[in-house]
Amino acid sequence: MSLKTPPNAKVIGERELIFLVALMMSIHALSIDGMLPALDNMARELHVIDGNKRQLVVAVFLLCGGLGTLLPGAFADRFGRRPVLLFALFIYSILSVGVAMVHDFTTLLVLRGIQGLLSAGLIVIPNAIIRDRYEGDKMAKLLSIVGAVFITVPVIAPSAGQAVLLFAGWRWIFLILAMLALVASAWVWIRLPETLDANNKQTIDIPVIARNMTTAFFTRASVGYVLGTSLLIGAVFGYVNSAQQLIGEHFGAGEWFPVVFGGTAAMMIVSSLVNSRIVERFGARRVSHTGVLLFILVSLGQVWVSHAHPGQLVWFLPLMATNLALLGFLGANFGSIAMQPFASIAGAASSIQAFFRMFGAAVVGLFIGQAYDGTAHPFALALLICSVCALLLVLFSEKGRLFRRLHGPRIATSASHL
Known part of the structure; x- marks a missing residue:
């Protein structure tokens, strides 16, 4: 069901909104996947010897980004979606330039952490915008289309990063990201209307924020889907963190890394489009x-x-591609179900849910990545454990019954709590 645009707002079409939202989320994703081919170069130039330590370039950004998701939702519920987005894009651009100038690995990690913390609005606010305008299965459809565009980034990002390395150093990856954020800022400034309904504005008051976030998290119909998504995405983050070592070292296909990584991720594009x-x-x-x-x-x-079949890429590749394809039927739908009850507190709900999804997933992914032992055993076991636990959490939210189809919106004030 499509909701009305607030009175006197600029009009933006559904298709343009999809691409704008996907661009903002993709900028965040590029900060993860775009530098994967450059990790070796960065490690050599910044004198990092420990192979697993270079994973921190990705893991620190993910962890701090997860923590940062607690902040923007409350501000977006009070001041609107546009100013929070513009701040996130501006600070992202400035810190990308800062990362490009560092000559010390510790300083790089600090700046990456601050960047993840302060630019978290790029993954929180888009969901709130879509929830402002749509609900139910229509929202799930829109999130799937956004996801298909968004997921294109991991497919092309390693190849794009590799292309940059052919003509310039790894620092140019971050400079290009800064310029892309400025382009997105201009697009938001010119075209994006404020989607927050004035009647749904919340106050910046700690008890109110805490109450809204508590409601958004502890509603039984949502919590299983939020935590389940965290585990499933965490398993994928474990793949992202260790992909270069897993594919390059264990499977001996380092020169094919962008193709292998992008090829498996490409299945998520197909499944997201099918899901939509x-x-x-x-x-x-x-x-x-x-x-x-x-x-x-x-x-x-x-x-x-x-x-x-250890070390045989021909066995691993189709299974990994299938895992990622199935994620295309899970992420957007889990997110839509989890957001459905919270029309009046969409910003707070998006923040707390993004926190548990992203920070929780980052922690899970960090442990999985650091567990890499030269084989695919830890990663494979992590996929199984995370998916089984996700199913149990969904069963909790659904009170033990799967495959139900609910009709009509569910409102936070009437939702059942734990």
Whole structure:
């Protein structure tokens, strides 16, 4: 169901909104995947010897970005979506330039951490904007389309980063990101209307913020989906953190890393587009519940292959591609179901849910990445554990029943709590 645009607001079409939201989220994603091919160069130039330590360039950004998601939602509920987005884009651009100028690994990590913390609005506010304008399976459809555009970034980002390295140093990756953020800022300034309904404005008051966030997290219908998403994304972050070592060292395909990494991620584009076509017909719950069950089966295959065919990329690749394809049927649908009850506090709900999704996923991904032991065993086992736990959490939210299709909006004031 589409909701009305606030009176006197600038008009932005659905398609343009999708691409604008996807661009903002993609800028954040580029900060993760775009420098993966450059990690070796960065480590050599900044005198990092420990192989797993270079993962911190990604992990620190993810962890601080997860923490940062607690901040922008409350401000967006009070002052609107536009000013928070413009601040996040501006600070992202400035700190990208700062990272490009560092000559010390510790300083780089500090700046990356601050950048993740202060630019977290790029992953929080887009969900609030979509929730302002849409609800139910229509929201899930829009999130799937945004996800398809957004997921294109991990597919092309390593190749784009590799292309930059052919003509310039790794520092230019961050300078290009700064320029891209400035382009997005101009687009937001010129075209994006304020989507926050004046009647839904909240006060900057600690008890109010705490109450809204508590409601948004502890509503039973949502919490299982939020934590389940955290575990599933965490498993993927574990793949991102260790992908260069896993593909380059364990499977011996370092020169093919951008192709292998991008090829597996490309399956998420296809599945997200398919999800956007079927979710309104079958419902977000039916599609995502089927997806998580299949994810568990494929993860069982990953565990078997890691023991029966170690070091053989030809076995690992199709299973990894299938795992990521199934994630395209899970992320947007889980997020839509989790956000559905919170029309009047969408900013706070987006913040607290993004915190548990992103910070929780970053922690899970960090542990999985650091558990890399020269084989695919830890990663395969992590996929299985995370997917089984995600199913149990969904069962908790659904009171033990899968595949239901609910009709009509569910409002926070009437939602059941833990």
